[in-house]
Amino acid sequence: MALEIKKEWCKGCGICVHFCPKKVLVLDELGKIFTRDIDKCVECGLCELRCPDFCFTLRKGKGEKVS
Amino acid sequence: MSRVVLMQGNQACAEAALAAGVRFFAGYPITPSTEVAEIFAARLPRLGGKFIQMEDEIAGMGAVCGASLAGVKALTATSGPGFSLKQELIGYAAMAEIPVVVVNVQRLGPSTGKPTAPAQGDVMQARWGTHGDRAAIALSPTSVRETYDVTVHAINFSEKFRLPVIILLDEIIGHMREKIALPDPSTLRIIERKKPAVPSGEYLAYKPDDDGVAPLAAFGDGYHYHVTGLVHDETGFPAGSASITADLITRLHTKVYNAKSEITLFDEYFMEDAETAVVAYGGTFRSAMAAVKEARAKGNKVGLIKLITIWPFADEVVARAAAKVGTMIVPELNYGQLVGEVHRAANGRAHIVSLPKVDGGVFTPQEILSVLDKEVG
Amino acid sequence: MEQSVEKLLRTKHLAHIWCPGCGNGTVLAATVRAIEHLGLDQDKTVIVSGIGCSSRASGYMNFDTLHTAHGRALTFATGIKLARPELTVIVLTGDGDATAIGGNHFIHAARRNIDLTTIVFNNGIYGMTGGQYSPLTPTGSYASTAPYGHIERPFDIAKLAIAAGATYVARGSAYHTKMLADVIIKGIEHTGFSVIDAVTQCPTSFGRKNKMGAPAAMLEWQRDNAVTVEAAAKLTPEQLAGKFIIGELHRSEAPEYVAEYDKVIARAQKGAKK
Ligand SMILES: Cc1ncc(C[n+]2csc(CCOP(=O)(O)OP(=O)(O)O)c2C)c(N)n1
Numbered sequence: 075m076a077l078e079i080k081k082e083w084c085k086g087c088g089i090c091v092h093f094c095p096k097k098v099l100v101l102d103e104l105g106k107i108f109t110r111d112i113d114k115c116v117e118c119g120l121c122e123l124r125c126p127d128f129c130f131t132l133r134k135g136k137g138e139k140v141s
Numbered sequence: 142m143s144r145v146v147l148m149q150g151n152q153a154c155a156e157a158a159l160a161a162g163v164r165f166f167a168g169y170p171i172t173p174s175t176e177v178a179e180i181f182a183a184r185l186p187r188l189g190g191k192f193i194q195m196e197d198e199i200a201g202m203g204a205v206c207g208a209s210l211a212g213v214k215a216l217t218a219t220s221g222p223g224f225s226l227k228q229e230l231i232g233y234a235a236m237a238e239i240p241v242v243v244v245n246v247q248r249l250g251p252s253t254g255k256p257t258a259p260a261q262g263d264v265m266q267a268r269w270g271t272h273g274d275r276a277a278i279a280l281s282p283t284s285v286r287e288t289y290d291v292t293v294h295a296i297n298f299s300e301k302f303r304l305p306v307i308i309l310l311d312e313i314i315g316h317m318r319e320k321i322a323l324p325d326p327s328t329l330r331i332i333e334r335k336k337p338a339v340p341s342g343e344y345l346a347y348k349p350d351d352d353g354v355a356p357l358a359a360f361g362d363g364y365h366y367h368v369t370g371l372v373h374d375e376t377g378f379p380a381g382s383a384s385i386t387a388d389l390i391t392r393l394h395t396k397v398y399n400a401k402s403e404i405t406l407f408d409e410y411f412m413e414d415a416e417t418a419v420v421a422y423g424g425t426f427r428s429a430m431a432a433v434k435e436a437r438a439k440g441n442k443v444g445l446i447k448l449i450t451i452w453p454f455a456d457e458v459v460a461r462a463a464a465k466v467g468t469m470i471v472p473e474l475n476y477g478q479l480v481g482e483v484h485r486a487a488n489g490r491a492h493i494v495s496l497p498k499v500d501g502g503v504f505t506p507q508e509i510l511s512v513l514d515k516e517v518g
Numbered sequence: 519m520e521q522s523v524e525k526l527l528r529t530k531h532l533a534h535i536w537c538p539g540c541g542n543g544t545v546l547a548a549t550v551r552a553i554e555h556l557g558l559d560q561d562k563t564v565i566v567s568g569i570g571c572s573s574r575a576s577g578y579m580n581f582d583t584l585h586t587a588h589g590r591a592l593t594f595a596t597g598i599k600l601a602r603p604e605l606t607v608i609v610l611t612g613d614g615d616a617t618a619i620g621g622n623h624f625i626h627a628a629r630r631n632i633d634l635t636t637i638v639f640n641n642g643i644y645g646m647t648g649g650q651y652s653p654l655t656p657t658g659s660y661a662s663t664a665p666y667g668h669i670e671r672p673f674d675i676a677k678l679a680i681a682a683g684a685t686y687v688a689r690g691s692a693y694h695t696k697m698l699a700d701v702i703i704k705g706i707e708h709t710g711f712s713v714i715d716a717v718t719q720c721p722t723s724f725g726r727k728n729k730m731g732a733p734a735a736m737l738e739w740q741r742d743n744a745v746t747v748e749a750a751a752k753l754t755p756e757q758l759a760g761k762f763i764i765g766e767l768h769r770s771e772a773p774e775y776v777a778e779y780d781k782v783i784a785r786a787q788k789g790a791k792k
Contacts, residue, residue: 164601165600165601178715183786186779186782186783186785186786186787187783187786187787187789189783189787191600191601191779193596193600193779195593195596195626196622196623196626197622199590199593200590200593200596200622200623200626201593202593203586203587203590203592203593203594203596203597203605203623204593204594204595204597204600205597206586206597207566207584207594207595207596207597207598207599207601208597208598208600208601209597210582210584210594210597211564211597211598211601211602211605212601213601213602215601216599229587229588229590230590233587233590234588292663294735310739320619359602360564360582360584360598360602360605361561361562361564361582361602361604361605362561362737363561364582365561365580365581365582365583366582366583367576367577367583367585368583368584368585369577369584369585370569370585370586371585376583378531378577379577466671506621
């Protein structure tokens, strides 16, 4: 599984943080998204679905976990 | 083969448009332009073209812009109140550089005014009616036969320069019936818009060639380009730097002004030895011609300039004449609109006399002649 | 974003112009997913939009795209569709764009039942100009031009579209984004005038003034106040007060404009030959 994040598109709205069921996602001090504990990710895809800024690309079941 | 027929100006306009390849009409009925729509409603489907009566003139203007972007030559027709409504999207077509033709059969205004009265009150509106700054092309024919040619020119100019071209008919020319010889459509010189010669990935819909005009792909041809009324760069996407803004607005002018000699259609009569000149356009030209002939018969050295291209204004033509004659008389069916341009172009070299008429009637030759007599005498 | 939709977006123009948490990106994503699902030919699909925050969506989509004037998208779209019926034409518009300045065009496009799919990004406010009330602003809400509370009654876009003659009408929301994509798919598949009322959040201009909380809270408001068509059928009007109904609201068959015009062509050509 790989969760790619396009940080440069992130506006820090917090929608993904709020809806992430495992609290994997957090905003950094600049208000941009990053993953804190990617091992907890259950690949639900809510971040990809809900992000209004196209920041997330979830590739299920292959490759490295990246953030 | 050419045909001799009896027809109205409005009909000549529609016939010419069909001959020049117009296959889409959208508009809203209004006197005295309605015949144009009715003719298209009957004729277009026979040619596989499309006619639609929209919910208002703004919608008609939007629909012709859409059809043109889809690659189909398109025209709309209206009169005063509708011309006012169309201004918004005339500006859009100017900014987005969409070839379309707008026929305005002028009637007396403001507002509902006098729907069946001839007028030339929309001359300045054709130039400045939409907000912002751009060059305009507007043509005004003086006869039914000339309406045919002017319509072909208008369509050609719109295609060549990618802009909305306005045909300023007036109630006189629009509704007058004349016997005319229609040209054989195969003899017409028809200009088609430039198409991109590059593959879709390289196409820039707003990157001008040397003539200031970019090729225009049709929607559906695989170019995936963007069109907007916002200030944009050569890619067509919004961009707002000062230099991009200035380049774009400048080009919306220069692409027309650089071709001014080609766009300026006019005629001169009895000007060789003229000491006084009449400058006239549209239906008023006909009365002026009769007046000038009578003045000549009396032995007065009077000439006549016919302006077919109203915008861009024929500065050079007027300036040249002003250097020769003492007085220029400008009869118009308005309170004096184009006379201001004549003043500007003459730049003090001739005495300019405005001859306004705003009673809803046409000029009699006598009305012009009496002014001529006064000025000559 | 899903790689499958990436080619349908002009990614080099991202990040988009919308505010943090604005639902327009979500509606755009649902639209693009719907197009991807349908496998529409990119060369034969045209996106037309008006003016407003939402109407900027066209610029991010990798098709022939036309960003028109305020309220006028449907007029351009009508010209395109009639001139070239083989094109699939999708119209993106705001609630103000579609029902205030463009209201006349909206009802007449519906009346003609011309084969266009119109997606109304309905945030209940004029976003672009900074939060003035729109014809969709709920009574009692606050807007920059309704500082003492809004006194007008809002349109119901779906009812308006149905009454005017649209033959496919559905509502989704940014929260119910999969359902939204689903009704967009059905709208595009439907031959005739389709309207998708896409309820979306404007955190900046509506949310703040109306104390709706963070963007996520506005999405939860959508979650908590949406009632599916099926559930709504079992509720009383009192129970439905303040709620909005999502799902397919109307579907009917009626002659489609472009097809009817083809018959006009056939009649005219037959007559001409006689
Ligand atoms: C003729 C005209 N009038 C007014 C405006 C200013 N204007 C731009 S967008 C807009 C309203 C946008 O609201 P909506 O359509 O709901 O879209 P949103 O921005 O909320 O997505 C207005 C009033 C304009 N551009 N053109």
